[in-house]
Amino acid sequence: MADLNFEIKSKDIAARIGKLKINNREIETPTLMPVYNPNKPLITIEELKKEFGVKVIMTNAYIILKNEKLRDEITDKGIHKYLDFDGIVATDSGSYQMMVYGAVTTTNEEILRFQEKIGSDIASFLDIPSLPDAYKPRAEEQLEITLARAEEAKKLNLNLIINAGIQGARYIDLRKRAAEEIGKNFKLVAVGGIVKLMEDYRFSDLINVIAAVKESIPKNRAVHAFGLGHPMVFGIAAGMGCDLFDSAAYALYAQNGRYITPSGTKHLHELSYLPCSCPVCLNYKISELDEKLLAKHNLYVCFEELRRVKQAIVEDNLWELIQMRARSHPALISGIEKMVEHGEWLSKIDSITKTSAFFYAGFESNYRSEVVNAKKRLQRVCSENLIKIHPFGEVPAEICDIYPFNCILVPERLENEEGARGQGSGIRDIHKIKKIMDYQFGSGAGDLIDDKVRIVRSRKTRRIRWIYDAKNRRELIASVRARDHLIIPKMNLAGKLHEKFEYPKLRVVVDDEALPFVTEGKSVFCKFVKEIDTDLRCGDEVLVVDENDKLIRVGTLHLSPEEIMDFDRGMAVRVR
Numbered sequence: 058m059a060d061l062n063f064e065i066k067s068k069d070i071a072a073r074i075g076k077l078k079i080n081n082r083e084i085e086t087p088t089l090m091p092v093y094n095p096n097k098p099l100i101t102i103e104e105l106k107k108e109f110g111v112k113v114i115m116t117n118a119y120i121i122l123k124n125e126k127l128r129d130e131i132t133d134k135g136i137h138k139y140l141d142f143d144g145i146v147a148t149d150s151g152s153y154q155m156m157v158y159g160a161v162t163t164t165n166e167e168i169l170r171f172q173e174k175i176g177s178d179i180a181s182f183l184d185i186p187s188l189p190d191a192y193k194p195r196a197e198e199q200l201e202i203t204l205a206r207a208e209e210a211k212k213l214n215l216n217l218i219i220n221a222g223i224q225g226a227r228y229i230d231l232r233k234r235a236a237e238e239i240g241k242n243f244k245l246v247a248v249g250g251i252v253k254l255m256e257d258y259r260f261s262d263l264i265n266v267i268a269a270v271k272e273s274i275p276k277n278r279a280v281h282a283f284g285l286g287h288p289m290v291f292g293i294a295a296g297m298g299c300d301l302f303d304s305a306a307y308a309l310y311a312q313n314g315r316y317i318t319p320s321g322t323k324h325l326h327e328l329s330y331l332p333c334s335c336p337v338c339l340n341y342k343i344s345e346l347d348e349k350l351l352a353k354h355n356l357y358v359c360f361e362e363l364r365r366v367k368q369a370i371v372e373d374n375l376w377e378l379i380q381m382r383a384r385s386h387p388a389l390i391s392g393i394e395k396m397v398e399h400g401e402w403l404s405k406i407d408s409i410t411k412t413s414a415f416f417y418a419g420f421e422s423n424y425r426s427e428v429v430n431a432k433k434r435l436q437r438v439c440s441e442n443l444i445k446i447h448p449f450g451e452v453p454a455e456i457c458d459i460y461p462f463n464c465i466l467v468p469e470r471l472e473n474e475e476g477a478r479g480q481g482s483g484i485r486d487i488h489k490i491k492k493i494m495d496y497q498f499g500s501g502a503g504d505l506i507d508d509k510v511r512i513v514r515s516r517k518t519r520r521i522r523w524i525y526d527a528k529n530r531r532e533l534i535a536s537v538r539a540r541d542h543l544i545i546p547k548m549n550l551a552g553k554l555h556e557k558f559e560y561p562k563l564r565v566v567v568d569d570e571a572l573p574f575v576t577e578g579k580s581v582f583c584k585f586v587k588e589i590d591t592d593l594r595c596g597d598e599v600l601v602v603d604e605n606d607k608l609i610r611v612g613t614l615h616l617s618p619e620e621i622m623d624f625d626r627g628m629a630v631r632v633r
């Protein structure tokens with residue numbers, strides 16, 4: 058039977074670099090599926106494989122079904138053999154044709170069975186894409202049909218992974234309802250009917266629609282942004298949690314003489330120079346760019362932007378990339394304004410600590426998920442020694458060495474008062490440690506640190522590195538991580554946290570089945586987590602306990618609590 062596995066390897070905001078395995082073919086997300094039109098291939102499969110390293114493509118099963126010659130040949134050979142493509146083949150059902158021409162001459166069942174017959178890896182049922190501004194009762198009516206067809210697709214129980222379309226025009230309540238129903242039943246879902254939003258630069262509507270879907274489905278669903286093929290939105294859409302994009306745009310734009318850039322689109326006749334270094338732009342003059350060459354350039358630019366987005370995810374600076382892209386068009390600023398309105402939701406998925414500095418890159422920086430999380434945790438700490446650090450507000454001087462306060466870079470106008478940074482230097486180490494404990498674990502955690510603990514500084518950086526027990530002065534109770542200055546408790550201190558904070562605070566509850574491995578120090582995997590404190594964040598230090606709340610180990614949370622509960626693959630806690 059067709060099988061799909063999805064696992065998070067790296068994340069930033071709600072974006073994830075994922076391992077998506079379908080029928081033993083594996084791809085890394087986020088990625089782009091170039092659309093291949095068998096009637097009019099601008100770029101050949103051979104070129105897609107060799108020049109672009111494409112591992113997943115999308116083609117249209119309806120076009121094949123309606124072309125007798127193609128249909129017979131592909132039914133006979135199978136789609137992979139016909140295309141000579143060993144990667145993942147996704148097929149569309151004709152929904153697009155339905156939107157353009159008003160009707161199609163097939164049924165939901167026929168097109169699904171046909172996709173199974175030709176061996177598609179990813180198939181689509183015949184959902185009805187409503188235009189964004191469709192009259193609401195009409196959009197609702199169309200959604201009812203889409204949901205009935207989804208139900209039919211599920212009941213047919215075919216040997217296919219179904220890319221289940223979520224419709225509902227621009228109506229958030231409809232989108233949420235559709236997402237809840239579809240999200241329950243399908244592992245791969247598609248946010249459909251959004252191409253018009255992209256083409257018309259309605260990025261605030263686009264972000265609202267994506268958010269409505271993402272907030273209503275389990276976190277382990279792979280999400281395809283259907284038809285979103287312009288690189289200027291890859292960053293923001295990935296940041297909202299989209300995993301798959303497809304592009305017919307690279308070819309369609311080329312047919313109209315349109316040259317795609319990561320910050321917008323130009324007509325060839327507007328260009329005096331080629332602002333790109335892809336093989337096409339390096340080797341040809343503007344006057345030589347025909348449809349095919351232009352299509353290739355467009356595709357190069359798409360893949361380049363995807364690599365940039367992925368690098369930003371592993372580097373933890375996707376916010377900065379999204380903000381930079383937003384500066385290319387006010388409509389994208391509207392998009393990011395909508396994005397930060399979902400800051401509360403994003404803050405639950407995002408990490409509490411990051412490897413990159415926090416660059417202030419515009420007013421939206423004030424509402425980034427890191428700021429939402431930090432402001433919440435600042436309420437845990439009492440201090441009379443407050444300093445203003447933009448955009449967090451008043452921060453106790455004792456904790457200004459930790460992430461994100463230690464690495465925020467703001468323009469001069471917003472800089473802190475003279476000497477504010479240095480204020481931490483006059484404070485005794487023990488006071489710093491106590492306040493960091495409060496911030497990290499909750500009010501009162503600092504009381505667990507005896508005034509007489511032995512504190513050892515790093516010889517190189519002169520910063521606090523190790524904390525030893527007050528009585529047994531050789532017993533290490535915690536270390537301080539160099540990168541973000543957060544406290545990493547050892548078992549001794551973890552035991553005190555466990556005693557002080559009641560269940561389920563700070564805890565990850567592990568299934569009995571996994572206990573022997575976890576006791577040995579092996580990582581906790583998502584599928585063995587029974588319960589988790591939802592106030593925790595990815596990157597937090599956590600107490601791993603058994604079902605009777607006995608403390609087993611300490612470790613670092615690898616994903617957000619919601620992701621851990623929804624995923625059954627991948628690491629949940631890196632145990633020490």
Ligand SMILES: [Zn+2]
Pocket residue numbers: 333334335336337338339354355357
């Ligand atoms: Zn180029």
